[in-house]
Amino acid sequence: MEKVTLTIDNIQVEVPKDYTILEAAKSIGVDIPTLCFLKDINEVGACRVCLVEIEGARSLQASCVHPVANGMVIKTNTEKVRDARKSTVELILSNHNRECLTCNRNKNCELQSLADELNIREIPFEGEIIETVVDNKSHSIVRDPSKCILCGRCVNVCKEYQKVGILEFTNRGYYTEVAPAFGRSMNDTPCIYCGQCIVNCPVGALKEKEDIDKVWEAIEDPEVHVVVQTAPAVRAALGEEFGYPIGTRVTGKMVAALKRLGFDKVFDTDFAADLTIMEEG
Structure with missing residues (x-):
């Protein structure tokens, strides 16, 4: 594949010519923050958080959609770039529900992390807040x-x-x-x-949608026999939340924890899948 050579933060790098600036920066360990970017799914440059300064360009450019070019010189952390990113995030926060402490994504929110990284301590933009309605009619x-x-x-x-x-x-x-x-x-x-x-x-x-209170109510009812059935993906993904490497199987720990919580029986969806295979086979 044909390659091009460019300079990012005084580091010369050679990458395939179909790379974006964001991809080129990641290849050499240069972090450019993003909010809207999802590789191969959402590459639209909408949030404007990934702006960078390109030598010779009239304005800052969104690195997630801007293609690389031979001889390009890019700066990712100049004062102009930092100010633009900070102002962008401040504008997003100005019309955002900032009840972070009670939000389900508290401490696991990309916007919260980015605001902290950019040292945002107050929102200078105040104005009309759009009134919205929470849609909670769905089952899930x-x-x-x-x-x-x-x-x-x-x-x-x-x-x-x-x-x-x-x-x-x-x-x-x-x-x-x-x-x-x-x-x-x-x-x-x-x-x-x-x-x-x-x-x-x-x-x-x-x-x-959470039904945690209903579960506790059922567990604490001595007249109710409570059964829990977990999907196979749970035992492979749950460990991440407790610091285990991605993909670590925690089947035994999960079952033990569920029993300690008070569930009378713990089943795995694999059990029903095995019965289906036996029946249809």
């Missing part, structure tokens, strides 16, 4: 527009990856919102509840 997903940053990740992962496309940018200008068409609830759409929109949301605008 809660959509809170007050926390949405309009990055488009959920829109494209639903449309391009899952091929469902129930979410889209609705309205225009200041009143733009990511939502199902015609103001419908997610409960009134052909949503398959795959959860990809939640997984790829950088903030807390989309989350799983």
